[in-house]
Amino acid sequence: MNAADNPTGRVANLGMRLEALRWETQYIPESESTEYLQDIGKHFQKLLAEDQETKKPFRIFNDAWRNQIAEISQIASTIPKLSEPEKATAVTQGLAKAERLLWQLESLAAVNLQRAVDTPKSARKVNEDEFQFCQKVAKYKQVEWIKDKDNSYAYIGTEGIKTNTQDPVGWMVEQANQIYKEYSLNGDRNYNRFDHIFPKDSHTAADSEWAKGIATQYNKLISEAAASRSRLEHEEGIALTATSSKGNKIEIVSVISTDPDGESPIWEIARKGETVDIQMAKNKDWKTEKQYPYKAVALIDRDKIDVGLISPATLAAYGKTIEKDKIFGNLKLEFQLGISQNDVDDKFAAAEKYLETQRDEIPETEPERRAAALWHNNNRAIAGKMFTEVVANRLQELQVEKIKIIGLQYETNELKDNQWQPHESLNCRMAIEANPQSPIYDKRVIQVQTGDQWKNMGVVHNDAAYMPIGSQFTANINISASKKDADLAINKSTLKLPEIWHGLSPERVREAVNLDAIVPQLMEAIAKAAENKPTMTEFVAQLADENVGLKAQVQAGGRINGITYL
Numbered sequence: 001m002n003a004a005d006n007p008t009g010r011v012a013n014l015g016m017r018l019e020a021l022r023w024e025t026q027y028i029p030e031s032e033s034t035e036y037l038q039d040i041g042k043h044f045q046k047l048l049a050e051d052q053e054t055k056k057p058f059r060i061f062n063d064a065w066r067n068q069i070a071e072i073s074q075i076a077s078t079i080p081k082l083s084e085p086e087k088a089t090a091v092t093q094g095l096a097k098a099e100r101l102l103w104q105l106e107s108l109a110a111v112n113l114q115r116a117v118d119t120p121k122s123a124r125k126v127n128e129d130e131f132q133f134c135q136k137v138a139k140y141k142q143v144e145w146i147k148d149k150d151n152s153y154a155y156i157g158t159e160g161i162k163t164n165t166q167d168p169v170g171w172m173v174e175q176a177n178q179i180y181k182e183y184s185l186n187g188d189r190n191y192n193r194f195d196h197i198f199p200k201d202s203h204t205a206a207d208s209e210w211a212k213g214i215a216t217q218y219n220k221l222i223s224e225a226a227a228s229r230s231r232l233e234h235e236e237g238i239a240l241t242a243t244s245s246k247g248n249k250i251e252i253v254s255v256i257s258t259d260p261d262g263e264s265p266i267w268e269i270a271r272k273g274e275t276v277d278i279q280m281a282k283n284k285d286w287k288t289e290k291q292y293p294y295k296a297v298a299l300i301d302r303d304k305i306d307v308g309l310i311s312p313a314t315l316a317a318y319g320k321t322i323e324k325d326k327i328f329g330n331l332k333l334e335f336q337l338g339i340s341q342n343d344v345d346d347k348f349a350a351a352e353k354y355l356e357t358q359r360d361e362i363p364e365t366e367p368e369r370r371a372a373a374l375w376h377n378n379n380r381a382i383a384g385k386m387f388t389e390v391v392a393n394r395l396q397e398l399q400v401e402k403i404k405i406i407g408l409q410y411e412t413n414e415l416k417d418n419q420w421q422p423h424e425s426l427n428c429r430m431a432i433e434a435n436p437q438s439p440i441y442d443k444r445v446i447q448v449q450t451g452d453q454w455k456n457m458g459v460v461h462n463d464a465a466y467m468p469i470g471s472q473f474t475a476n477i478n479i480s481a482s483k484k485d486a487d488l489a490i491n492k493s494t495l496k497l498p499e500i501w502h503g504l505s506p507e508r509v510r511e512a513v514n515l516d517a518i519v520p521q522l523m524e525a526i527a528k529a530a531e532n533k534p535t536m537t538e539f540v541a542q543l544a545d546e547n548v549g550l551k552a553q554v555q556a557g558g559r560i561n562g563i564t565y566l
Contacts, residue, residue: 007126007286008116013146014135015109016169020143022102023167025095034079034087037094041076043140044069061133068101069137105134141165145173155180194380197394198372207373214358214386215379218351225347232339234288234309239338240270242278242296242331250278250318250328251311252296253338254288258308266298266307270333276300280326283309294322352385359386399492400467403475405446405458406485412440414455415448423476428488429454430471444469446488458486470498 028036048070051060060066075094079087108130118124144162148154154161160177163170235253242250259266269276277299283289292309315322362370371390374383384391407413412433427449433440433456440459447454473495475488529542 007119008113010286011109011113011116011126011131014131014138015106015113016146017138017143018102018106018109018134020146020165020167020169021138021141022099022106024141024165025099025102027166028095029166033091033095037091037098038076038079040098040140041073041094044073044137045077047136048073058132058136061129065133068097068104072097072101102138105137109134143170145170194395195376197391198368198375200376203369203373203376207369208377210370211373211377211379214355214374215377215382218354218382221347221351221354225344225351228339228344228347230291231312232341232344234292235311235338236340237338239311239336240266240308241334241336242276242328243334244328244331248318249314250296250331251314252278252308253311254292255308258295258306264305264307265300266305266333269298269300270335273332273334275330275332277327277329278307278331279304280310280322280324280328282324294324299327355382355386401490401492402464403446403488403490404461404464404485405488406461407440407459408457408479408486409484410439412438412459413457415450415457420477420479423478423489425474425476425491426488428457428473428475430460430467430469431456432469461485467495468498472496 024036047058047060048066050056050058051066060069072094075090075097079090079094082090112126112130112134115124116126119126142164144164148162151161160180161173163173163177231253234257237256240252240255242252255266258264266276279297279299280294281297283292283295288309291312294310294315296307296310298305298307310322359367367387367390371383371387374380374386375391408416410416429447429449431445431447431454433443433445435441440456444460445456446458446460448457474491476491477486477488479486525543529539529545534542
């Protein structure tokens with residue numbers, strides 16, 4: 001079941017947040033605990049003040065909850081006035097009470113989560129008051145890993161999922177981040193490195209204008225198709241058009257889901273073509289309120305009957321005319337078909353058909369020019385769709401012919417004093433600077449062979465095409481006039497790539513590791529380290545001392561980051 005169709009996702013996120021914050025009250029470092037409790041206290045003071053304001057909707061449920069919140073707030077507020085021994089006792093007491101409060105809130109959230117899970121199969125609904133109350137109390141700190149866990153780019157060129165809490169899940173995320181940082185696979189080519197597959201001077205200004213026009217129209221068609229797809233969930237099936245005596249039309253969608261049992265008198269009114277008064281009301285359904293802020297309510301014999309949602313097209317057409325409580329009188333209702341999946345598919349197909357039609361009108365001698373124009377106007381996806389064969393051929397021809405290196409003027413260039421001849425041939429190697437004290441530490445560098453040694457020459461420019469670390473080749477050097485950078489023209493016939501293991505098959509493991517010797521030693525070491533019932537931290541430390549190829553990574557407080565076989 002998609003979380004967008006029911007409230008499970010948001011209620012589960014709240015439960016995870018409460019759990020993380022509850023653990024943090026117990027594991028917060030002592031050096032941070034005083035300020036941490038004071039932050040909680042300040043937030044609770046605001047809650048107590050807001051609870052007293054009649055104009056604000058937030059209310060603390062009852063005196064039992066109110067007393068707990070007030071007690072924690074009071075303890076936190078007295079801390080600055082206490083002596084150090086008294087302060088430590090007060091902080092411990094305040095955090096313990098905060099932990100109990102959060103545990104009780106978790107109980108509320110757990111029941112609400114069960115209601116959310118049951119939503120698709122029963123009439124049970126999430127208790128919004130309880131949800132809002134728990135969310136408000138826990139708002140003193142954002143839990144970053146919950147917010148960042150859905151980030152699809154978390155482990156693509158960044159530091160991983162963000163963390164800011166001391167809780168078990170946060171520690172696991174930190175460990176994953178650490179491993180990612182140590183062993184991340186950096187992309188060897190960024191977007192700009194594909195610029196040159198089409199020379200910049202291979203198209204005209206007129207071609208560029210043509211490319212911009214194609215992109216504008218295609219993106220418009222795709223946007224319309226995407227908008228239809230997002231509306232499909234709530235506008236599929238029957239809709240209603242409410243027409244005034246002046247011919248103004250209001251489109252009402254989501255009619256069937258508003259009255260799934262078909263008991264509303266609206267159906268009979270529309271079937272007979274009769275008129276009805278329609279009042280605008282705020283849509284308070286959390287699933288639809290952003291896209292459909294207003295709903296239509298029929299006024300029939302002093303009764304108010306929900307009809308459906310006001311369509312985005314109607315809101316766009318009438319703007320501020322649509323407002324809360326406004327009544328449109330004597331509207332004639334008529335049935336009409338809403339959006340169907342076929343309509344959405346047709347819109348996407350029309351966008352692709354547009355590209356095909358435009359491509360078919362291009363003279364046979366111009367596809368390369370037109371593809372280049374799209375490519376250099378940042379419309380590479382469209383270029384790939386319209387001229388797939390042209391782009392594919394260009395990519396097949398893409399070769400690393402030249403590498404730019406920079407920083408030759410600095411002391412990090414171990415060959416700084418060499419006087420290079422124009423286009424002198426050098427034996428080169430792609431490497432990473434491994435010296436932590438070096439200003440270019442962890443950067444990709446080109447090393448040059450002198451005798452039996454490899455020496456750093458320059459840092460590889462960010463826009464240069466990279467090769468696997470350890471690649472060796474012969475290149476002709478061309479130093480710039482400033483002598484700060486140089487181009488290396490690669491002799492492709494000399495290129496030697498390092499061996500890369502694409503998977504550890506049993507055969508490859510046996511080649512590298514003598515398991516028959518290691519396993520008995522490892523079992524003996526584990527048994528020895530486990531003697532006398534040690535703590536987990538002691539066990540890991542003793543196992544590492546046995547020196548059988550194991551390294552333990554242990555954090556303060558007894559948390560184990562991982563045991564790595566070397």
